Amino acid sequence: MTLAAQILATTIILTTPILLAAIGGLVNRQGGIVNIALEAKMIAGAFIAIVVSSATGSWLLAVFASAALGGAIGYVFSLTITRANANMIIAGLGLNILVAGLLGFLLSRVYGTSGTLRLPDVHLLPKIFPESVSDVPLIGPVLAALDPLTLFAWLAVAALPFLLANTRLGLRLRAAGNAPQVVRSVGLREKSIQDFGTVFAGIFSGLAGAHLSLASIGLFNEGLSAGRGFIALAAFYFARNRPVGTALVCLFFGFLDASQIRLQTAGLPPKLIGTLPYLMVILGLCLAAWNTKRKLQA
Amino acid sequence: MSPEHPRTDRSVSTRIGARDISKNYGLVQANHGVSFNVTPGQIHAVVGENGAGKSTLMRILQGLERPDSGTVILNDEPVQLRDPQQAIRLGIGMVHQEFMLAPELTLLENLVLGDEPMRTIAGPIAIVDWKKALTEARALEKRAGVAIDWNRPTATAPVHIQQYVEILRLLRRGNDVLILDEPTAVLAPQQVSKLIALLKQLRDQGASIIFISHKLHEVVALADHVTIMRRGKAVASASVDELDIAAMTRHIMGDAPADPSEQARAAVVLPDARRILRVEGLCAVTVDRSQALNNISMDVCLGEIVGIAGVAGNGQEELMECLAGLRSMSSGSISLNGAELAGKENMDFRRAGIGYVSPDRAHEGLARLASIADNVMAGSQHAPAFLKGPFRNLPAVGRAARQRLANLDVRYGALSDPVSSLSGGNQQKLVFARETASKPQVLIVSQPTRGVDLNGIAAIHAILRQHCEGGGCVVLASEELDELIALCDRILVLSEGRMVGAVRNEDATPETIGKLMLASGDGLEMAHV
Numbered sequence: 154m155t156l157a158a159q160i161l162a163t164t165i166i167l168t169t170p171i172l173l174a175a176i177g178g179l180v181n182r183q184g185g186i187v188n189i190a191l192e193a194k195m196i197a198g199a200f201i202a203i204v205v206s207s208a209t210g211s212w213l214l215a216v217f218a219s220a221a222l223g224g225a226i227g228y229v230f231s232l233t234i235t236r237a238n239a240n241m242i243i244a245g246l247g248l249n250i251l252v253a254g255l256l257g258f259l260l261s262r263v264y265g266t267s268g269t270l271r272l273p274d275v276h277l278l279p280k281i282f283p284e285s286v287s288d289v290p291l292i293g294p295v296l297a298a299l300d301p302l303t304l305f306a307w308l309a310v311a312a313l314p315f316l317l318a319n320t321r322l323g324l325r326l327r328a329a330g331n332a333p334q335v336v337r338s339v340g341l342r343e344k345s346i347q348d349f350g351t352v353f354a355g356i357f358s359g360l361a362g363a364h365l366s367l368a369s370i371g372l373f374n375e376g377l378s379a380g381r382g383f384i385a386l387a388a389f390y391f392a393r394n395r396p397v398g399t400a401l402v403c404l405f406f407g408f409l410d411a412s413q414i415r416l417q418t419a420g421l422p423p424k425l426i427g428t429l430p431y432l433m434v435i436l437g438l439c440l441a442a443w444n445t446k447r448k449l450q451a
Numbered sequence: 452m453s454p455e456h457p458r459t460d461r462s463v464s465t466r467i468g469a470r471d472i473s474k475n476y477g478l479v480q481a482n483h484g485v486s487f488n489v490t491p492g493q494i495h496a497v498v499g500e501n502g503a504g505k506s507t508l509m510r511i512l513q514g515l516e517r518p519d520s521g522t523v524i525l526n527d528e529p530v531q532l533r534d535p536q537q538a539i540r541l542g543i544g545m546v547h548q549e550f551m552l553a554p555e556l557t558l559l560e561n562l563v564l565g566d567e568p569m570r571t572i573a574g575p576i577a578i579v580d581w582k583k584a585l586t587e588a589r590a591l592e593k594r595a596g597v598a599i600d601w602n603r604p605t606a607t608a609p610v611h612i613q614q615y616v617e618i619l620r621l622l623r624r625g626n627d628v629l630i631l632d633e634p635t636a637v638l639a640p641q642q643v644s645k646l647i648a649l650l651k652q653l654r655d656q657g658a659s660i661i662f663i664s665h666k667l668h669e670v671v672a673l674a675d676h677v678t679i680m681r682r683g684k685a686v687a688s689a690s691v692d693e694l695d696i697a698a699m700t701r702h703i704m705g706d707a708p709a710d711p712s713e714q715a716r717a718a719v720v721l722p723d724a725r726r727i728l729r730v731e732g733l734c735a736v737t738v739d740r741s742q743a744l745n746n747i748s749m750d751v752c753l754g755e756i757v758g759i760a761g762v763a764g765n766g767q768e769e770l771m772e773c774l775a776g777l778r779s780m781s782s783g784s785i786s787l788n789g790a791e792l793a794g795k796e797n798m799d800f801r802r803a804g805i806g807y808v809s810p811d812r813a814h815e816g817l818a819r820l821a822s823i824a825d826n827v828m829a830g831s832q833h834a835p836a837f838l839k840g841p842f843r844n845l846p847a848v849g850r851a852a853r854q855r856l857a858n859l860d861v862r863y864g865a866l867s868d869p870v871s872s873l874s875g876g877n878q879q880k881l882v883f884a885r886e887t888a889s890k891p892q893v894l895i896v897s898q899p900t901r902g903v904d905l906n907g908i909a910a911i912h913a914i915l916r917q918h919c920e921g922g923g924c925v926v927l928a929s930e931e932l933d934e935l936i937a938l939c940d941r942i943l944v945l946s947e948g949r950m951v952g953a954v955r956n957e958d959a960t961p962e963t964i965g966k967l968m969l970a971s972g973d974g975l976e977m978a979h980v
Contacts, residue, residue: 321567327553332554340540
């Protein structure tokens with residue numbers, strides 16, 4: 154009973170960074186840009202969160218800094234695609250490598266360390282509810298683990314379908330992704346609309362990074378994001394850009410991640426168990442593709 | 452009057468026009484001193500062959516291109532159009548041949564896109580007011596006199612409804628200059644007359660309408676005034692009452708021979724009674740599992756051209772793809788000379804003697820960046836005659852390519868030029884040169900004259916006739932009813948994936964076929980065969 158509740162609580166927390174990045178990537182893709190550089194913005198967000206949290210002692214400023222850095226990287230990334238006509242996949246790959254390289258450089262040059270950055274006085278994300286809620290049966294551990302970014306992520310999931318359908322920006326974004334020439338022909342600037350989508354994805358990936366480093370560990374490591382930006386990509390592909398479906402897929406990946414930690418303590422080889430979520434992504438995408446093919450041939 | 456506040460003003464003599472416009476692309480003179488005037492409340496047809504400069508002129512009027520010299524006139528005053536946004540603000544709206552509607556959005560979303568009615572919910576936060584949008588849509592719908600299901604995803608709406616939505620969107624935004632680029636190409640005859648009625652009604656309300664067309668009888672039926680373009684110049688401009696179709700044709704063609712499709716009618720040989728291609732109970736489904744083809748049966752005899760008619764998107768394309776072995780069928784049979792082809796692949800269809808001319812020349816018919824030689828020889832690359840050991844025998848390939856191109860009189864620069872350097876008509880003739888080289892018995896030909904000028908059309912029609920006279924047969928799908936009527940011995944009509952009728956050549960008129968095209972596929976008895 155308590156084990157199940159604990160796995161559930163871990164699942165919720167491990168889902169948050171994937172979910173935040175997936176929301177960003179989903180909006181971006183509805184606007185017509187496949188953003189494979191979520192990973193880059195995530196790891197940059199995780200880094201800046203530690204630096205700012207340590208320097209200011211404020212988790213909130215750190216979160217804002219992550220969002221701002223993610224958004225700024227996203228904007229530059231978008232310009233290379235919409236204005237300089239770079240191929241979005243190649244540019245995304247390049248950005249992932251570039252950011253990882255720059256961070257490694259910064260770590261060794263500025264902080265004189267390699268791989269891991271530990272700074273003093275890092276303030277972690279607070280918990281929303283006091284410790285005592287964990288006594289509530291069933292959902293107690295989940296409530297106790299809730300942090301502001303997790304709550305924000307799920308509120309975003311709930312609001313997103315409405316916003317996409319009923320706001321001017323949402324409508325124009327979907328139109329830009331579906332038929333950019335149509336957007337142009339009605340006198341709108343489709344490139345600016347797409348830029349918005351990429352900045353949005355940057356902000357949310359930055360937040361995802363902040364959650365990675367500030368939720369519990371309080372330090373930065375070069376391998377911290379561990380491909381979660383790509384898992385997020387798989388999540389909204391898998392759910393065909395539907396917000397709620399995407400959230401459920403993220404939750405599933407979070408669950409695999411959580412049970413993987415539990416299985417490791419049960420004595421199974423940790424590296425092998427660690428591959429489980431990634432294996433499931435490949436399996437899931439194959440199943441989705443197979444399903445489409447089956448429908449085509451029926 | 453400020454040009455930023457256009458709208459209908461009947462006091463001006465030119466609502467929109469051009470004065471002495473010239474535009475060059477490199478050495479090509481697309482427009483050469485073109486002038487024309489459209490008054491408020493006038494339907495003005497612009498006709499001419501492909502490449503005559505119509506599109507360039509329209510692009511200039513929409514602000515997509517700037518003229519090298521000359522000016523655009525709006526409300527009697529010269530104006531410099533910087534970009535399409537400005538043209539839209541000035542009331543100039545374009546109905547494109549490829550509709551400018553986002554397929555995944557609903558019709559209502561497309562209607563309001565770019566000018567959404569908003570509703571404040573709190574302070575500065577506003578959301579789209581869908582209720583108001585629907586009210587506006589209903590009012591426009593009434594004005595056009597059609598019923599529209601506004602919440603339908605655009606991709607699933609019939610083509611003529613999409614066209615209405617595109618026109619209504621322009622009206623909603625106050626555009627009173629409408630430019631329509633071949634608007635009837637996608638419509639059935641009855642829908643054409645409805646469109647003509649709507650456009651006349653809009654004209655009577657003061658709109659200025661520019662109408663680009665290849666079909667002269669529509670020009671006569673619809674337009675008040677016609678401007679004819681040839682080789683970048685406006686060669687004639689007159690009231691429609693003053694120019695008959697014969698005179699228009701003379702202006703369009705210059706000194707080229709007059710309408711060739713009429714000439715060879717008498718020479719059509721009677722079909723041999725031997726049925727070589729048999730289709731029975733053919734069914735096929737689309738991606739979303741809807742039935743694209745439902746129980747199609749047909750025969751094609753030697754020496755015969757069989758036409759396939761239908762409003763775009765009623766299964767013609769799928770049928771042609773099945774006949775070419777490019778689409779898998781869910782049940783039924785296709786046999787050629789008694790040999791079953793169901794379940795086989797395109798290569799087997801080709802070996803059995805079936806050639807295919809795709810409607811999508813740019814993507815399926817040709818490899819656009821590859822050379823002329825490679826395009827015309829594609830499919831023959833493994834023939835022993837064109838190989839030398841493991842390598843291609845390039846001299847032999849070159850000789851054969853030149854021979855094939857010469858046979859069908861394809862005009863080209865050099866064999867190594869990319870095929871995209873050819874004009875539309877010559878590209879299509881090249882496709883025919885390739886497809887007929889292996890002497891197939893059956894040619895499956897889809898939309899062969901799309902985007903081809905009048906001389907090219909005549910040449911392609913001659914190729915099809917020759918193929919039949921030489922003992923082959925043709926299945927021809929075309930959106931041009933005139934073309935089907937001129938060429939085909941029988942015309943089969945598809946509606947909603949079913950064969951709803953067959954018409955013999957002597958009974959075929961746009962009206963009889965049009966009526967069948969609009970018939971619902973459900974529970975309908977086959978019309979006379």
